Structure formats: structure tokens, C-alpha cells
Amino acid sequence: MSVHRDKLEQAVALLREKDLDCWMMLDRESGTMGQSDPSLDLWLPTTIIGLTVFMITKEGEAYAVVANYDVENLASTGLFTKVVGYELDIREQLLPLLQELDPARIGLNYSADNFTADGLKYGLRLKLEELLSGTPYLERLTTAEDVVSALRGRKVAREVDLLKAACQTTAQIWDALTDYLRPGITEMDAMKFIHQKCDELGVQTGWDRRWCPGITAGPESVAGHNAPSATLKLQEGTLFSIDFGVKQDGYVSDLQRTWYLPSASQPQPPAEARQAGEVVRRAIRAAKDAMRPGMHGYEIDAIARSTLVEAGYPEYKSALGHQVGQGAHDGGVVLGPRDWPRYAKISAGMLEVGNVFTLEPGAKTSIGRYGAEEMVVVTEQGAEWLIAPQEEIWLANPHR
């Protein structure tokens, strides 16, 4: 058994739960440009070149209608009931198979608001209309968003293990970084050190290598999704925080940790920074303690947000957290404020068993940002850490 087969079986169960007869995916050239439909990577351990139609039925069968030169590659996965090759025209193979299966409701991967369920290209949608013109199947098309979101969001046991392993590798890199950090190096030096460790460990960065890790060194650094500075140097008496994760065996970690660079006069973090850390950790813990299947995304965000505001800190200008899986931003439901239009729909969904979320409030201080990001998995009973959370500000370069 593999994680891919686990997910395929889960997809079949979800088709039954969500009352879809067939989950249809179209793609082409995913081998040269990467899967254009991110859902394929959930259950398919390979890519294709020619125009391909995949169909998974609620009876548990999986079919691929595929260019002749892709047949061998797909058949060798062992996942398909049948791989049908075509030489000249996909329609000649697709229509008889559809007639045989005769699905009443066919789900496609599209969604205006949930990007992980938005896999189908608009041109491929037009192509499908062309292929199905004159057949009854055209009006049986609907969105598979519910299936795709749940499939991505509800991690199976094997996926949680892979995510925990990615977190452990991240912790190895933190340990090395603790010894490396010192005044005088630049943000870019720290990034290069982290990249070198990733290469040594044979893992990729969790997201775009150009801003993974995200680095905030001291009060002057620009936070957000931008590259570390090649000129800004780490200074004694300031905070250093990184937003970082690795991709290992297809699964990603996304965590933040904060260090303090001791000075002779201030060998320990000053009270202002310690207090910010305590409030942020309290917000994370309050959110985690409230997490249960059936809670809405916005309810969890509100708990952490109000903890910060009541302690006199400004609201964070983003969501409290997002799901993590094969991508650093994964799954449908987000822990965000429901009265912000860009989070309105995606924070209205409910937490489900197997969802893996980040919890990432943060607070600025006069010596830099205290950034914290933890990862938890939702269980029947509540939420569990994927890796031990940061409990205090770490001291950089303790051995100098």
C-alpha cells in the first residue's frame, strides 16, 4: 500500500459521501510544465504528456483515456482498472467509455474561491465541451469542489506521518541555525546556510526557494513574501525570526521560530520581547484548545485575534492559519476573519478530522518581530501538535 492508493480509496469513499458518480480530471503536458491540476498529485504518482481524461467512479474504478505514448507509464502505476490509449482522436475512446459508465453526475475540479480545488484550465473546459457536444454528458457536469477539498483536507494516517517527518527535518535545520546565527551576517547569509542544509539533507524548500525561508532580522527588516536582504546585518540585542519549511517525500512543513541575539549588556531577551512571545503563544494555545471537528474556520481565528487585541497588540493583517499538505497552503478551509471579503467564503467551512492547520499570529516589538507558527492536526478529541511548539525565545549562537 502507498499513500497514493490510500488517497484513491479515500476519493471513492468521498464520491459516495458527496453523491457524485464520477470525478473527472483533464490535463495535458503535466510532465513538461508540472501538474497543472494540483489534485492529480494527491493520488497519481506520475505525469502525462498528451491530452488525458481521468475518471474515478464511486464504484471504485479508475480509468485513464490517454495518448498511446503515455499508456505504459500510467498502466505501470497499478492504480487503474483500465488505461485506454488513443492514437489520433481522444473522442473515439472517450465517448464509448462514458456510455459504458453512464455517470449521472460528473464532477470537475473548479472553484472560484478555493484554489486547491481549481485545477481545470479554462481552455480544457472549452475542449471538454467540444468533446461532449451532442451527448447527454455535457449537462451532467458539475463541480467536484466538495470531494477535492475533503480529499486534500482530510489527511490519512500515512500523510500525517509524512508531515511529521517534514517537521522533524525542519527542527534539525533549526538546531544547526542556532549554532550559526551571530551578529554581522546578513539575512541572505542565513538563507544560504538554510539552503545548504536542505541540499545536504536531500529535501526541497517548502515553497518557492526565493523566499523560503522568509526572514525578519531586527526592527528594520521587511516582513512578508519577499527575498531576504543581502545587506541587512543581524545585530546584537535584536530578534531574528524565520518562516520556513521543507518538502520531503511530497509533503511540506510550514513553521516559524524566533531567536534572540544576546548582547553583553542584555544577555537575555528584554521584557518587551518576552511579553510579546507570551501573548502570541497564549493566542496559539487558546486557538488550539478550541479546535474541534465542526468548528468554523472564523471561530478559531477570532479566538486568537481577540487574545492579542485584549492584550493590547494590533490585529494580524492576515489569517490565523491555513492548511498544509503537499503544498504549504493546502486544503479548502482557512482560519480567517469572516468579515474580510478575501476570507469570507473560505473561513466559513468547518474543521474536519485529519485537517492539518498552521496557527501563526505574530507581534512586532521595538527590537524586531516575534514570529511563531505551529502545526496541528484535528482529531475527534481536539487538536494535536505535529511537532513540539516553541515555548520561549531561543538564544542564538550560545557557544561563542
Next chain:
Amino acid sequence: MSVHRDKLEQAVALLREKDLDCWMMLDRESGTMGQSDPSLDLWLPTTIIGLTVFMITKEGEAYAVVANYDVENLASTGLFTKVVGYELDIREQLLPLLQELDPARIGLNYSADNFTADGLKYGLRLKLEELLSGTPYLERLTTAEDVVSALRGRKVAREVDLLKAACQTTAQIWDALTDYLRPGITEMDAMKFIHQKCDELGVQTGWDRRWCPGITAGPESVAGHNAPSATLKLQEGTLFSIDFGVKQDGYVSDLQRTWYLPSASQPQPPAEARQAGEVVRRAIRAAKDAMRPGMHGYEIDAIARSTLVEAGYPEYKSALGHQVGQGAHDGGVVLGPRDWPRYAKISAGMLEVGNVFTLEPGAKTSIGRYGAEEMVVVTEQGAEWLIAPQEEIWLANPHR
């Protein structure tokens, strides 16, 4: 100047040529899952997280309407006239900007048949309809396929240089492979050797690492887009061919070369293999000699195809060639037979100056496949090799 700015300027010229007022691109989370619209990588050296609308006008202005946390990152590219950040709702920033620009024809990236012009997700198309509802812009939307195809297909000088550099790196790996190849190693051993060389040289494979290189060792090997065999061993007296390329500085090579493994009784390739090689090379040269701006893709395919058939070899079951650029399969026009439905539309286009094509007919023999794939760039006068073509079958492991 950078290749990105070159391409942005070319895009503006193409908007004028193709009579579009504005080229609009939508994306989100391209930093976690990779650009979902492949056209963005042509001119944008970064990725974004939040829902983003890019607009390039035929007046030469570039705009981005973007989540607040992506502003700094986009502004730092120096490519934009204006980067407009939004905090809550993209509509509040997008509509005033559209009213200011008031474009009469707005091109979007979609195409039923040309995958490189099919960047827009179907859900994002629905999102755009939602954002523009009640405005006059909804009915001004059309496809930007012509602009996108030409922008990807017409390589600027800097792109041709980058493609040549990728070819040179590939040749370095061929040289190493010539010394390494010997009877008894498996196809998988050869792949591992090639991957190790890529890692040493700091380049990626040209396409999905799982089947780059594609390897055909001897007569039993399965050709096509599948992984090399871990059990099939190279044998004396057989042909060994690879379909391989690297990705270096964002640009790809895609080339095939064939070696012969000498045996004591047959130290040189037998006549059958030499003859197959000569016919394949003659087909490539005839196709190359015929290439001119304005020729149709299917005309070039027909020349090589008939060369093989007239020499008594079967037709290849694919196209003669495709374009190469940032992807191993790139650009709109393909050199394929026009009477095959899957090539009908894409082989009807015309060659343009700056197009980079592969020419890759092949022939089976009783001792394995003679695979050849060359890369050429179309100029005003004809076509030029990007790297010297293979002129005879190479001998493996000559120093043993």
C-alpha cells in the same frame, strides 16, 4: 536589461500587432504550487500568494493589483508602472484602475488546443465574471492566445543564447556518459549517472526527473515516456539512445543521441544501424533545409515523414518536432501531420523568426532504436542548429 524586461517589451509590441488593448492575467498561490499560468514565467521573475490581477497595456504600462503582503515583492522587480495593494477586497482596487485604463479589448490566457496559451483556471474565470459583473468590461474579454503564442514562440536573442547554453551543458553530460556506458549496467544506472552530473553542474533535468532522461537500451526496451528499467542491462552489440535535456537559468534543452556498445566480433555499428542512422539524419536535414518563416508546421513534418517512408521505414507515431523554451514542449505551432486530429489545429500554424524547434524522427532496428533529436532556430534565411547535430553513431566506452 534582463530577459524578463525583453519579454515584457515584446509583449507590448505584440499587443499592438494583434490589436489587443490589455493583456490580463489572474493567478493566486503561485508561490506555493508554482505558477499555474505558465505565461507568467515568461516576463515575471517572481511568484505571488494572494489573488492577483496583472494587466499589461499596449501603451507599454504594466500593473499589478495584489494582496498587501505581495506588494513589496512585486514592486522590487522594477517592472511595474504601478503595484496596487488591497487589504480586504480586490474589487475595490481593480475596478477604479480598469475605469482609468478603459481597455476596449482585454485578452485572457485560454485556448482549447494550445496548452501553452491555456493558463487561466476555470474557477478564476468564474471569479473574474463575479468581479466584473455589472461593468462593461465583462463583454470586452477575449482570448490572448495569439499574443501568448507569439510571445512564447518568438525567442528574443537573449533567449536563444540561454537555450544554446543549456545545449552546451547537455553536451558536457554526453561526453561523461560516453566514458561511463558499458555492458552490464542497467538503464537505471545510466539515469542515476546523468542525474548526478546534473546535480554537480547545478542544473535541473529538462522535464520531470522521473523520465528525464528517457532511455532506450537495446531492442527490448520500451520507448516513450516511462521510467528507465532497473533490471534491463546494456548489452554488447546493441544501440543505446537517450532523450534528454537540462533546465538552466529557466531555459531547457531537449535532444536525443545514440551510442553503440561495441563487441569483440562487431567493434563498429552493423550496416543495419548505420543505414537507419543515415536515413534519420537525412530526414532531419531535409526538414531543416525546408524551414522558412511562413511555412506551415505540417509541411515540415511531411518532408521528414516521406523521407523515412520512401527509404522503407515506418512513419513515426508522433510529430516530427515541437518548440522548446522555458518548457521542453513550448510555443503553439507543432511540426505534426495535419490529418491527425490531435495535431490538426496546432500543425496548421506558420513558422516565425525566433521559433526554436526540435526535429526528432527515429527508426527501430533489430539491435535497438536509433533516436535523434536536434534543435534549430528559425531565422529570416532559414534554420540554424543550436548545437552541432549528431553525424554518426557514437561508440560507448571507447577507453576500456
